[in-house]
Amino acid sequence: MTARLDGDFVVFLIGMRFNRLWRVDRWAPVVAAMPRMLRELAQKPELGFLHGESYFGRTTLMLLYWRSLDPLLAYAKAKDARHLPAWAAFNRAVGTDGSVGIWHETYLVGPGRYENVYVNMPAFGLGAAGALVPAVGPLASAQGRAAHGGRRDGASAESR
Template sequence: MVVRAGRWTAEVPEDGVTVFLIGMRVNRPLRVDRWWPVFRAMPRMLRHLAEHPEAGLLGWRPWFGRTTLLLTYWRSVEHLLAFAGDQAAPHAPAWRDFNRRVGADGTVGVWHETYQVRRGSAEAVYVNMPPFGMAAATTSVPVTPATTSARRRLGDAGRS
C-alpha cells in the first residue's frame, strides 16, 4: 500500500454505509480441532464476496490474536443480511458446521456487531496513511478547511 502524505478523511456515501465487526475468541487453545475450522471459514466467505461484488461488501481488514476481529464495510444492512441468509453462500454451511462442532461447549466463541453509519454521524482522519478503514471502503478525500476538525467532519451531528 502506498502511503499518502497529508491529512485525509472518509466521505460517507449519501445513503450511508454499514459497518460489521465479526470475530472469534479461542477459549481452549489446545482444541485446534474445534477452533481451526471456525478460523478457516472466513477466508472462504471473503473469496466468495470478492467474486460476487453485487453482494455488497465494500472492504475489509483483519486483526489476529486470541480474539480475532474482521472489520467489514457493506453497501447496506440489506446487503449484509441478504448474504447472511443466502443458503447458497458460504456463511450458511459455516454456521451450521460451527453449531454442529462447537455449539455451546465453550471451546471457541464467535461474535459480531453491526452499525449503520449515516453521513454526518461518523468522522475519520488518516494522516500519512495508505487508504485505510472507511476511507478505503468508500471514498478517500483530502481534508480541507471545511473538514479540518472532527466537529466539522461530523457536521450538525457534532455540535453540542
Template sequence: MGRVFEGRYIADPQAQQVTVFLIGMRANRWWKIGKTLRTASRMAPMLNYLMQHPESGLLGFHNWGGRTTLLLSYWKSPEHLRRFAADKDAPHLAAWREFMGGIGSGDVGIWHETYSVEAGRMEAVYGDMPKFGLAKAVGHQKITPSTRTAKQRMGLHPIAQGRA
C-alpha cells in the same frame, strides 16, 4: 498495505449510509487447535466469495488475528449483510449451521456487532496512512480548510445538520 498518502485525509464525506460489521472468534481452549482452526478456516471462503460478488454489498474489510480475532467490514446496507448471511448459495449459511451444531462445548467462541451509520453521521481521519478502514471502503479526500475540524466534517452532510 499500499501507498502511504502523506498529510491528513478524511473518508469521502459524500459517502452514503454504511453498515459496519465486526465479527470474530476466540480460542477459549487454545489447546483444542483442531476446532479453532476449523472455525477460523471458514472465513477465507466467505471473503473470497464476497470479493468475487461485489453485488453482495461488501465495501471493504480488514482483519487481525490472535487468540481473539477481529474482522472489520463495511457494507452498503444492513440488508446486504443479512441477505449474504441467509443466502443458501453463499458460504456463510453452511458454516453458521456447522458452528451452531457444536455450540455449547465452550471450546471456540464467536461474536459479532453490527452498526448502521447514516450518511453525515460518521467521521474518519487518517494522517500519513495508506487507504485504510472507511477511507479504503468508500474513498478519501485531502483535508481542506472547510474540513479541518471534526465539527466541520460532521456537518458536511444535510442530515447531520438536521436538514434532510
C-alpha cells in the same frame, strides 16, 4: 485525508475467541471458514460488501463495511453462499461447548453520523471502503468532518 462514503452504510464487526487453545480441532475450521467467505464477497460486489480488514490474536476482529443492512442479512441467510454452511458446521462441531467464542456487532451509519482522519496512512478502513479526500477547509477538524454529512463536496448539512 478523510474518508467519505455516499449515503448510508453498515459497519460490521465480527470475530472469534480462542477459549481453549489446545482444541485446534474446534477452532481451526472456524478460522478457515472466514477467508473463503471474504474471497466470495470480494468476487461478487453485487452482494453489497465494500471492504474488510482483519486483526488476529486470542480474540480476532474483522472490520467489515457493507452498503446496507439488507445485503448483509441476505448474505447471512443465502443458501447458495458460503456463510450458511459455515454457520451450520460451527453449530454441529462447536455449538456451546465453550472451546471457541464467536461474536459480532452491527452499526448502521448515515450521512453526518461519522468522522475520520488518516495521517501518513494508506487507504484503510472506511478510507478503503469509500473515497479519500483531503482534510482541508471545513474538513480539517473532527467537528467539521462530522458536520459535513459524508459529502465529498464539503457542503454542510445546513447548506443543503
